[in-house]
Amino acid sequence: MYSDSSLEPNQSLPLQGRGNVVVLNSKFKMNALHDELAEFSHAIIKGVPSSLGFVASPHYSADIGLEVYSNNYRGNLQDALAGAYPVIEQLVGADFFRQLARGFISLHGSCSASLFDYGAELGDFLEHDEPARALPYLPDVAKLEWACHRAYFATDVEPLNLARLSQVSADEYANIFLKVHPACYIVRSPFPIVALWQAHQPQGSFEINLASGGEIALISRQRDVVNVREITPDEAYWLRAVIHGKNLGMATVSTLETFPTFDLQNTLLLFASLGIWTDFTLGETS
Numbered sequence: 001m002y003s004d005s006s007l008e009p010n011q012s013l014p015l016q017g018r019g020n021v022v023v024l025n026s027k028f029k030m031n032a033l034h035d036e037l038a039e040f041s042h043a044i045i046k047g048v049p050s051s052l053g054f055v056a057s058p059h060y061s062a063d064i065g066l067e068v069y070s071n072n073y074r075g076n077l078q079d080a081l082a083g084a085y086p087v088i089e090q091l092v093g094a095d096f097f098r099q100l101a102r103g104f105i106s107l108h109g110s111c112s113a114s115l116f117d118y119g120a121e122l123g124d125f126l127e128h129d130e131p132a133r134a135l136p137y138l139p140d141v142a143k144l145e146w147a148c149h150r151a152y153f154a155t156d157v158e159p160l161n162l163a164r165l166s167q168v169s170a171d172e173y174a175n176i177f178l179k180v181h182p183a184c185y186i187v188r189s190p191f192p193i194v195a196l197w198q199a200h201q202p203q204g205s206f207e208i209n210l211a212s213g214g215e216i217a218l219i220s221r222q223r224d225v226v227n228v229r230e231i232t233p234d235e236a237y238w239l240r241a242v243i244h245g246k247n248l249g250m251a252t253v254s255t256l257e258t259f260p261t262f263d264l265q266n267t268l269l270l271f272a273s274l275g276i277w278t279d280f281t282l283g284e285t286s
Helices: 018-046 062-084 086-092 094-107 122-128 138-152 170-175 193-199 233-243 248-258 264-273
Strands: 176-180 185-189 215-222 225-231 277-282
Touching (some): 062 094, 086 138, 086 193, 094 122, 138 193, 170 248, 176 233, 176 248, 185 233, 193 215, 193 225
Antiparallel strands (some): 185 215
């Protein structure tokens, strides 16, 4: 094996022979192809003309061909947003939603091979979108809808058989670590986002008082049905503690310190009825 201690890091030895010319040419071609694909991608995503001389068809220009690609790309992303955020579209109307989607797409391209992954940043986008500020609850409704979207596509996990818990001795209850379904999300808002979301479901009631105060939404899924319901601050506090790895004893003690009237039994049964629990382990530390 040839070695030369005088070489600097990342420095290559001189190339010799025809085979190395092929390698250099291949690298040059690959770099050129990469640049052309990057230019092509930029033109499609941003909807701008390309400086490259693409040959599209003898029947229409390259600019028209790129426009077709660009329109299809943006149309697919807009459809993905509409599918993930149906309540937002109902709240603002189809025309406003299309305008909103165009602005969002211009800043956020697709980074996944699946369109089901597209649109996570819409809630944050709405916080800074000037036209949307007339409806200050929109960002939190969007975050609720994205949680519903992710819950629907979360991994299928069977709910916990509560008979297993009955086999745990009473002196071990405090050491139970509950495992939460991957479709479980909590969204907190100063606005009545649960009422807003429910009002825009089939047979929903539109009697909403925006001045009624904030709500905490619990998103869960049973089989293929996503559920959204309001939970109390103490229930949310306790569930967050469980999600973050606290055992039953530690989660309950910390919750009671903040919410002295917290009802552990009713909370456990409520979340069990929603399919929140999937498994449990025993241990003194997480």
